[in-house]
Amino acid sequence: MYPASFRYARPRNLDEALRLLEENPEAKLLAGGHSLIPAMKLRLATPALLVDIGRLAELKGIREEGEVYFVGALTTHAEIARSSLPLLPLVARVIGDPMVRNLGTIGGSLAHADPAADYPAAILALEAELRARGPQGERRIPARDFFQGMFQTALGPTEILLGLEVPRLPGYRFAYEKFPHPASGYAVVGVAAAVLKEGEALKDVRLAATGAAYAPFRLEGVEAALRQGMGPKEATQGYTPPVPLAEDRFASAEYRLHLLRVLARRALERALGG
Numbered sequence: 001m002y003p004a005s006f007r008y009a010r011p012r013n014l015d016e017a018l019r020l021l022e023e024n025p026e027a028k029l030l031a032g033g034h035s036l037i038p039a040m041k042l043r044l045a046t047p048a049l050l051v052d053i054g055r056l057a058e059l060k061g062i063r064e065e066g067e068v069y070f071v072g073a074l075t076t077h078a079e080i081a082r083s084s085l086p087l088l089p090l091v092a093r094v095i096g097d098p099m100v101r102n103l104g105t106i107g108g109s110l111a112h113a114d115p116a117a118d119y120p121a122a123i124l125a126l127e128a129e130l131r132a133r134g135p136q137g138e139r140r141i142p143a144r145d146f147f148q149g150m151f152q153t154a155l156g157p158t159e160i161l162l163g164l165e166v167p168r169l170p171g172y173r174f175a176y177e178k179f180p181h182p183a184s185g186y187a188v189v190g191v192a193a194a195v196l197k198e199g200e201a202l203k204d205v206r207l208a209a210t211g212a213a214y215a216p217f218r219l220e221g222v223e224a225a226l227r228q229g230m231g232p233k234e235a236t237q238g239y240t241p242p243v244p245l246a247e248d249r250f251a252s253a254e255y256r257l258h259l260l261r262v263l264a265r266r267a268l269e270r271a272l273g274g
């Protein structure tokens with residue numbers, strides 16, 4: 001399958017990339033190409049211009065910035081899998097296959113906002129902040145405000161995601177449980193957990209799901225039940241999510257609810273058990 005014809009530009013820096021986006025409303029950014037190129041081949045996306053940001057040094061790498069890690073938008077899944085970031089390596093390791101992990105980027109994945117993508121659950125559980133730059137300058141977007149629906153984010157059409165700030169969360173333990181689609185490997189349902197214990201006391205618990213609905217969400221009902229002293233089994237077995245669950249030819253909403261409860265329990269047990 002061939003995409004529709006398009007023009008191609010490779011800006012030398014971020015300012016040039018931003019200018020190209022402003023001057024060309026039909027343009028799309030190209031990072032690792034592992035979501036955009038398949039969509040173009042299926043003619044689900046027909047951008048007139050591809051702005052290839054793949055070599056912009058400003059968007060690469062992971063660095064420590066005070067209380068947080070900054071993860072550049074162009075950091076690949078493979079780099080994240082090898083890193084010592086909280087939670088994200090557990091997620092990156094189960095994305096796609098080695099080729100996808102070596103070329104796909106966290107910024108591309110978050111900006112694409114596929115409802116079955118893996119990172120969104122972790123980004124919510126980490127309470128990360130995303131950093132974007134547009135014509136009006138730079139702004140921060142808390143993870144809870146970033147995902148706005150299926151393939152929809154808070155990013156404007158002329159904004160570039162610079163990366164995300166991930167809190168260090170010392171002492172926390174993490175888990176990511178995923179039921180992968182057997183063909184694509186995407187998450188039919190995935191649940192990320194972050195827990196902080198002091199002795200036997202549970203100090204903090206965060207649980208978030210991807211794949212289950214049309215956008216990722218926190219399992220606040222389960223978190224509250226755990227804070228009241230319930231164990232993972234009781235807290236998850238009758239759980240009702242706050243949003244309608246997704247239904248498609250792969251899985252009914254009922255099946256997704258079952259997976260959600262089981263994976264939430266497993267993620268909690270794994271994180272609580274260390």
Ligand SMILES: Cc1cc2nc3c(=O)[nH]c(=O)nc-3n(C[C@H](O)[C@H](O)[C@H](O)COP(=O)(O)OP(=O)(O)OC[C@H]3O[C@@H](n4cnc5c(N)ncnc54)[C@H](O)[C@@H]3O)c2cc1C
Nearest residue numbers: 029031032033034035036096104105108111117118161185
């Ligand atoms: C066979 C296969 C299996 C896969 N399996 C999984 C899986 O199991 N789990 C999973 O989560 N994902 C999976 N993916 C998707 C993969 O993770 C992609 O790498 C990712 O979704 C997109 O990242 P990219 O860098 O390739 O972005 P691209 O495809 O280049 O871009 C995707 C979208 O994001 C926009 N964009 C890119 N960078 C930026 C930026 N910095 N600022 C603003 N907008 C930007 C682009 O304009 C485009 O609209 C799979 C993909 C394939 C092909």
